[in-house]
Amino acid sequence: MSDDTQLDLGDDPSLLLVDDDEVFLKRLARAMERRGFVVDTAGSVAAGKALAVSRPPAYAVIDLRLEDGNGLDVVEALRAKRPDARIVVLTGYGAIATAVAAVKIGATDYLSKPADAGEVVNALLQREGDVLPEPPENPMSADRVRWEHIQRVYEQCDRNVSETARRLSMHRRTLQRILAKRSPR
Known part of the structure; x- marks a missing residue:
């Protein structure tokens, strides 16, 4: 998928990005805007929760560990305001336990960092019943x-x-x- 491919995002292309890595946040925001999303960004749990409550988006990409707390708090706030939101949690730690916790409280999917915009889009737009990706060639030790x-x-x-x-x-x-x-x- 090229950087400027327009996607079918439905009636509401709103996207909330929450990450405390400012460079990554800006780069991902630009890439997602080129794909047709209307992007809001937040660099903290507090700012993310405020946006999730005031303008609940159709899509969200939320970092798990932020300087001021846990991104799962933003997931919960968004899920309470907009149960149909498609939420992807990003984690630099890649622990199955945290991924399970994220999915249990309402995340649609999770990705390990570093994740590029194409992987994020695929995770956001994957629907139930879609063919799952191939298992990894090199499983965990x-x-x-x-x-x-x-x-x-x-x-x-x-x-x-x-x-x-x-x-x-x-x-x-x-x-x-x-x-x-x-x-x-």
Whole structure:
């Protein structure tokens, strides 16, 4: 799909982009405008929630971790005002647990950063019943699967390290060291 391909966005092409990476936000906003979206941008949870409530868009792309909080708060605010909105959550962390949490509270899909405008558009416009993309050629390693499981339990425990360590039968400090590291490939 080229950068200037006009899409069938229905009657309402409004799009909210929420990300605290200003360069990425501006670049994605320009690319989405070229595709026919009417774009509002926000660089924080507070600004994103304000726009979601005052002008609920048909589409939204929301970063998961923002400087002033969690992008899932914006997803919840938008879902409350506009249940039919198509919402994609972006995460630089790529944890299955956070993706599951995003989908449970109303996100349509999630993408790992870096994601280009074409991937974002495909995720926004994918409808139920569409053919799913091919599975990855190189699946997760065993270390990555372990790390994803730990992240899922951590999210289920509301990010409480002590409770997570207890449920996983592991020492709290060991868990803290694992959580402080980047995810394995």
